[in-house]
Amino acid sequence: MENNDIIRPENLVYKKPALLNDSHMHYCPGCSHGVVHKLIAEVIEEMGMAEKTIGVSPVGCAVFAYNYIDIDWLEAAHGRATAMATATKRLMPDKLVFTYQGDGDFAAIGTCESIHSCNRGEDIAIIFINNAIYGMTGGQMAPTTLLGQKTATCPYGRRADLNGYPLSITPLLAELDGTCYVTRQSVHKPASVRKTKAAIRKAFENSMAGKGTSVVEVVSTCNTGWKMTPEKANQWMEENMFAKYPLGDLKDVESKK
Amino acid sequence: MAKVRGAVTVNTERCKGCNLCVVACPSKVLDLQQKEVNNRGYHFAYMAQPDKCIGCQSCSLVCPDACIEVYRVIEK
16 A cells, blocks of 8 residues: 555544644744644644633743634733633633743742632633743743753752752642642653643633633753753653652542532 | 554644654654755655554654644555
8 A cells, every 4th residue: 555545534643733823833843832732722622612712821932822823812921821811711701711831930920820820719721831941031040940950040050059949839739729630741752742631621621610720730841941952852851850840640629619 | 454554744844853753653654854954944854664654643742843644544
């Protein structure tokens, strides 16, 4: 059987989700953001919520998320995505409202909003991309940067005595009564991509069912900021990031209300 | 015995040559172009060994730019 016999519409098993438009993504080659964008587009498409979804994009590399996924978007001030999502969801409870934030947005400048939105139990879904670095501004040290990790602003590695300890914010959120589903996933292998998709789907369904706040942390790579090839960055993430940020569900309760 | 055959198409203009699909492929089907580049100057992915493809979708799942379409057929 020749390739041309296989490449026919009836044999198609995987294609780009229609909600992901044809704009060329500005992300670096191999960036985890692209995979998560694709998963969000797939999940919204499968849920049939394209006309009823409002995303809140952050400040950071994902600031242009509204250019790539064909749904309604809001652009929040730095770190304030969960506050905007709170207002949006309260005014329009029938919409699916989610925020898409990086670690510089969610766990650094927006820590206050993040924690209080989760504590209030707003019915929103939070997609939190943690790559342990400020990627957009050129790879500076973030609160989530690992001890010993070299960045532009700690070229000899992060030191606990000088820079403090890396912030693992997701377990903190799991402690709060307002959250119903808190999980930590990654997108570096085909199996982990499938798991992350299931987690995003669950978070979106929880949001529509009014169960409380769902947080999906995606441990990601920033190969440009880490100064590695995409393949090497995935390996580095497995070896170093997963020790501090272990994968798995941290909380999954039926309902908080 | 029925044999599963697969094939992929790569949107070469969208591909950024990150090599993640090449690493993810369990049958070592894909590779990056050594000399050819697309309009943006990236060495895009292509099927170097099309006979080995099993249509498992691993490449398309890890592709950050969603430029891979997967086709699968069961050969009888």
